[in-house]
Amino acid sequence: MTTKTSTDTAVPARFEDLQPLMALMTGDEKHGPAATSTLDALWVLYDRVLRVTPATAEAQDRDRFLLSKGHGPMAYYAVLAAKGFIDPAVLPSFGGYDSPLGHHPDRTLLPGVEIASGSLGHGLPLAVGTALGLRAQGLTDPAVWVLVGDAEFDEGSNHEAVAFAGAGGLERLHVLVIDNSSATHGWQGGIAQRFAAEGWSTATVDGRDHEALYRAFTAEHPGRPHAVVAKVEPKDVVVG
């Protein structure tokens, strides 16, 4: 690959740069709504919150972001490309036999990708173990973030993790729930209360409002894990 990555250029990537990057990926239109639902929140996280760069992608004290909802990873790949983790020139290979970019990500094929996902309900338990492992090594500073979907939250494994993390006060654990109202039976009273009932700090915000997302992501939550529910338009509404 000879195309320069965004880190080689003088001008930092902007949110507006993501759509052209996403347009380079074709073949997973079925998951298009799932991809765009995460775009704003992912951007704010990678642009302003996560302390990880291509240079520190292997550093033991990096912040970690785990994409649990592996469906529709185009927004994720676009953000990773904009931030220099992936060469934008590989984006058109999306889903190809030799491509590192699957319709579900594989951590062994991509730098900066913390977990291989696709089957729902695995990221949050893995994030709990990651938070435990960092704490056991005395690394109390790195943050662990995991993105789940509101329909993914149906999986019981999430509820095992939510209850344990709340009881254990895993302060460095953060969950970002992208809520596009796609859970078949919904969540009566909202998703945030499922976390709050287990002792988590929570915030529910407009998932397209970058300032609101940033404030929710950076809210103080001493002694407790933190969940941010980012509400976006229902999945059957065409975006932009």
Place this chain on the structure above:
Amino acid sequence: MDTMRDRFVDVTTRLLDEDPRLAVVLADITAAAFEPAAARHPDRVVNVGIREQLLIGAAGGLALTGMRPIAHTFASFLIERPFEQVKLDLIHQGVGAVLVSAAGSYDWPAGGRTHMSPGDVALLDTLPDWTVHVPGHPDEAEQLLRHAYADGDRNVYVRLSAHQNAAPVAVEPGRFATVRTGSRGVVLAVGPMLDAVLAATGGLDTTVLYASTVRPFDAAGLRSALGERADVVLVEPYLAGTSANEAHAALADRPHRVLGLGVPREEHRHYGSIPEHLAAYGLDAASLRERSDTFLR
């Protein structure tokens, strides 16, 4: 004599003091016995409660940070219940853990089918790169656990049982041991099956091999133990025939016969004791003698 499970608690408690990479994840089972270790290492002895998907997921996450996780509960809830987590949170992530089970096949017959997991080793055979140790004595359990903890980042399953042999065998992890030599084929006894196999083959001109590690399968050890006759009887304390494919592959270049004995696939709806179940499965010494003698005649 202590049990393998007692020894697991003792040796792991000691090694937690010495190796900062080790972390134990529990799901209530055996948690009380680990309380002294948890008091000394609260961040490295974690009981997640009765949450077995989280048990394996958390082990995977610990491994992602560079730790050497040890996850433990009964085999039914360690391998069968969270099997997708075993597949995805360990193997697919490219990380390793040590899974230590108790009560594998018939350890608690009065507990019934819900606490029996004779298919655990066969399930792991559907995944790549597992090492599987099946010790037959607490001394072997200690040796194999120490080996597993220090075995790089490999995925290792250590299958502990309340059923054990009277004396340990000097084992080398990964290698079959020759216990007796003869010319009428080979009987391969796995873990706790050795005492019954020795009793069953007493006076017969048959080689007895002993396996405390079944994966990787010591194909070279099996081949070198065979003489003119390539007849092999496998006696395994879990699902009958689990290692038959491995034995066939080891002998693919020569005519051979394999008889796989073990726990039958059919549900056995009786409670009772371990000896009663072994007899019902045809795994007591008298049954083994009759079945292997017929096959090796």
